[in-house]
Amino acid sequence: MGAWGYDLFQSDNDLDIVSEMTDDAGLYELEKKAIAKAKEAGDSDAEDQFYYSLYGSSHPDVVRHHLDSGVLVDLITKKKAKMLAPSSEYDFFRDPCYELLLLGACAMGLGCTLPSDHLNMLRKVYTEGGLMPGALRQMRKALFGPDGFTNGVPYDFESKGLLETANSMDDDDHKPGASGFVGMNVIGPGGFFGTGMGNSSTSPVIKELRAQHAKPNACGGCGVKAQQSGAALLQCAKCKHRRYCSSACQKKHWKVHKKVCDPTFY
Template identity: 40%
Template sequence: MGAWGLGLFQSDTDYDLISDLDLELGLYELTQKASEASSSPEENQKENQHPTSAEEHDDSEKNRVNYSIFADHCFPKEAIDTVKNLLENGKLTELVAKYEEKMQTGDDSDYIPPGYKLCIIGACAMTLGCHLTPSFINLLKRTYPKNLHMPDSNMQMTKALFGPNGYTNGLAYDFGSKGLIETMESGGPPEEDLMYPGGISMNVQAPFGLPPLFGPARRMRSPTYTEPQYPDDVCGGCGKDENAGMGPLMKCACCKKRVYCSKECQKYHWKWHKAVCKPA
């Protein structure tokens, strides 16, 4: 299926991207080596000759190993520390630099934009509890409003980056997204999020997918879902705050609430802000 929720890690798009990142980081190869090391030569030979049957699957679980940039896909739990150490020893910096350059040069050769990839990389690193550099955190603050168009994912990243109870550098963070099985067991997505309300399908709109054609979820077509969702105490256009060396932020002359770091950001954000701007 395409997506079972409007949050982070709730679509095939995100899971496929995570798999691609795992491959790029060499985690598939690491998983294979660890799996071979945890099994005897006889077991490896048997597995190669005869794939594990359903009856044997439970017995093999104790030897199962999986490394992933997404903590929920790591097994056993000790694998999380292995991936975290790998990322903190240079791999995360390399990955961020690669996709930041693609974003800055306007490279759109991939189906998934580099800005979206940076958001998922950052979110995955948070699930592992990685120490994120201030420059990467600032990059995420500037990038996510224009790339996370699903409303729940946007709100999740806003909370992680700005709080309250957001991400603490170096500590594993839970975005609270339900997996597919958990979503099914809880009765499925809310009715208003479904692509086809009233039907048996659990599909909701996926990132970069076609919008719903009818029902309450049609509102996903609205341009307001691409609005930068920054808190009121940082620039409404780019997310910069006064601690970024920008000096005091300028207040909207009308509402005196929304702030901006420059006239350019205020002009860019006006097409959304005008809908909620009220005289102070």
């Protein structure tokens, strides 16, 4: 699975994931109903007028309304749970962090309302899912600004499609090969055939989030269930999620935990 650029939505893999999530969101079924209704009204070109998708939809307002009805929150919850599942369940062909990031990008592009806890999660993990260099810059700007994403306002990531990319190429820099074609493919992101950008299987940030989620009542530093005296574990004063057997264990673990210490995550 190749790519024609380093930005979001510039690879077959991205578009395949978007298609699957579009189906999970019930948008293809919604599209069928819209086409059927238009045909009943006598519109013979109905099938050419309706394309509901998380990316590049013909009716973004309809899609946004559908997602904001609770569908988006449900999708986010499922993708987040997949990302936080034990590392033994990691899918090397579909990085769960990458999927979560792509879902967030689709939602921002449509101008959906993203819960604050999800936006905070994206800000913590956007560097951990194997995004390409251009996609990283796009997500950083969308999440942190300037002129970043605002709930309810469609955000333009300015990613070029395949044809637009081909038409904008500099002829002097991209000469046709022996076969007569101009090569544009780079290694696709988001899975086993990755880009060297890393992924969530090796990310210390994702590892900490998974451990925090799977063992909330164990010491984040050494894994014990109580202090040496038998007293209950100490609680992280900031996030209220991580627990420790001693201040020494907490200080030692802080270099990892500080990256995800946020009370809104769960």
